[in-house]
Amino acid sequence: MTHHGRFGWAVALTTLPAIALTIALSSPAGAQAVNTESAPVSSSTAEPDAQVALAKPEAAAKGVTSKALEKVKQVTTRAADIFNRVPCRAPKGGIKSMGSLPHVARKLAEHQPVVIIAFGSSSTEGYGSTSPEFTYPNRLAAQLKRKYPTADITVLNRGRGGEDAPEMMKRLKHAVIDEKPDLVIWQVGTNAILRNLDPTVTVAQVQDGIARIQAAGSDVVLVDPQYVPAVNQKGDSAGRMVKMLNAVAGLHHVGIFPRFEVMREWHEDQALGFDRFSIADGLHMNDWGYACFAQLLGDDIIRSVGQIQLGINVPANVLTYRPL
Numbered sequence: 385m386t387h388h389g390r391f392g393w394a395v396a397l398t399t400l401p402a403i404a405l406t407i408a409l410s411s412p413a414g415a416q417a418v419n420t421e422s423a424p425v426s427s428s429t430a431e432p433d434a435q436v437a438l439a440k441p442e443a444a445a446k447g448v449t450s451k452a453l454e455k456v457k458q459v460t461t462r463a464a465d466i467f468n469r470v471p472c473r474a475p476k477g478g479i480k481s482m483g484s485l486p487h488v489a490r491k492l493a494e495h496q497p498v499v500i501i502a503f504g505s506s507s508t509e510g511y512g513s514t515s516p517e518f519t520y521p522n523r524l525a526a527q528l529k530r531k532y533p534t535a536d537i538t539v540l541n542r543g544r545g546g547e548d549a550p551e552m553m554k555r556l557k558h559a560v561i562d563e564k565p566d567l568v569i570w571q572v573g574t575n576a577i578l579r580n581l582d583p584t585v586t587v588a589q590v591q592d593g594i595a596r597i598q599a600a601g602s603d604v605v606l607v608d609p610q611y612v613p614a615v616n617q618k619g620d621s622a623g624r625m626v627k628m629l630n631a632v633a634g635l636h637h638v639g640i641f642p643r644f645e646v647m648r649e650w651h652e653d654q655a656l657g658f659d660r661f662s663i664a665d666g667l668h669m670n671d672w673g674y675a676c677f678a679q680l681l682g683d684d685i686i687r688s689v690g691q692i693q694l695g696i697n698v699p700a701n702v703l704t705y706r707p708l
Contacts, residue, residue: 466518470660472676474683475649482639482684485603487566489692497536500524501560503552504571507610508543512668520669523678524685531686540565548575549589556593561600568597569641569681571607573625574667577618587628594636605639605685606632611647613658613666639688641681650676 491498502508502521510519517523525539542559544551549572560568570593576586590606597604608629609615615622626644633640650656658666661673669677 466672466675467679470656470672470676472672472679473654474680475646476653482605482641482688483637484692485567485605485639485685485688486692487601487603488685489689491566492532492535492689495535497538498567499563499565500528500537500539500567500569501563501565502539502541502543502569502571503556503560504543504569504607505547505552505575506543506545507574507669507674508541508569508571509545510541510543510674511545512663512665512670513674514671518671518674520674520678520681523675524682527679527682528685531682543571546575548572548579548581549586549593550581553589553593556596561596561602564600565602567603567605567685569605569607570594570597571643573629574609574615577609577615577621577625578667580618580621583621583625583628586625587632590629591632591636594632594638598636598638603639604636605641605681607641607681608644610662610667610669611644611651612662612668615667639684641684643677646677646680647673 488498488500490496502524506512508519508521510516510521513519517526519541521539521541521543525537528535528537528539540563544555552570552572570590572590573583573586575581576583594604594606606629608626609622622644626642630640630642647661650661651658661669661676663670
């Protein structure tokens with residue numbers, strides 16, 4: 385998806401308050417306070433003026449801490465409030481299961497670190513969100529942390545605005561495979577529609593990418609285009625891309641999150657105006673859109689991992705695991 389600015393966020397799996405605290409304490413003022421406190425001076429040897437000077441960094445440190453706590457409060461409030469304004473509802477009848485995620489399930493069962501890479505263009509990168517913590521990869525990270533509080537899970541944001549399959553394939557090895565992820569969530573197809581690219585060529589590149597990711601030992605979940613005015617103007621092309629990506633997912637036995645149909649239900653069945661889940665450009669999602677997308681995607685990942693752990697719909701060559 386095209387955009388006018390770029391972000392470079394790599395999202396570690398942390399709670400939102402921790403993120404806010406890290407941001408505040410990594411400021412120059414925060415660094416100065418920490419450095420000062422790490423070099424104490426005895427009150428018996430310090431001159432009175434020096435003692436007064438030493439008190440100033442302590443006051444500064446308290447000020448930074450206060451600001452950090454206020455930031456934590458603001459972030460937590462905003463995060464909790466977003467679904468109070470517009471509830472996030474699953475589509476009627478639910479979402480078709482994305483299938484098993486054996487590599488993620490195995491790592492969780494064995495209490496090993498899990499690496500998830502969000503790969504895609506600007507809706508992965510987070511264009512349209514008001515803050516890094518409101519991108520879908522960060523939202524997803526927070527949700528998985530709540531579900532698996534003792535697990536070591538990292539979500540890396542590898543979205544880059546304006547790209548589609550041709551550009552993504554050029555950086556697939558460096559940005560994705562070399563990181564040895566357990567799961568790759570690949571959002572693709574929107575820019576191909578907007579740029580009038582041949583969907584058969586795009587899908588062929590996606591198939592090649594899936595094969596390479598699977599050969600490296602990673603689970604794969606595709607995310608199809610979004611249902612928004614800019615995409616809907618090219619309805620025939622969008623419909624064809626969605627159908628072809630779903631067919632590819634079935635052919636290669638990978639998961640797919642049907643974002644197009646989910647967002648269409650937001651608009652048509654839940655009667656949400658486009659401005660409730662997308663920004664003024666008619667293309668990118670807003671904070672609520674990213675949050676609900678992440679919530680439903682996270683629910684599907686958790687459900688799919690649970691199936692493996694319970695031994696449901698497990699391929700013959702995949703071991704079964706007891707629930708965590």
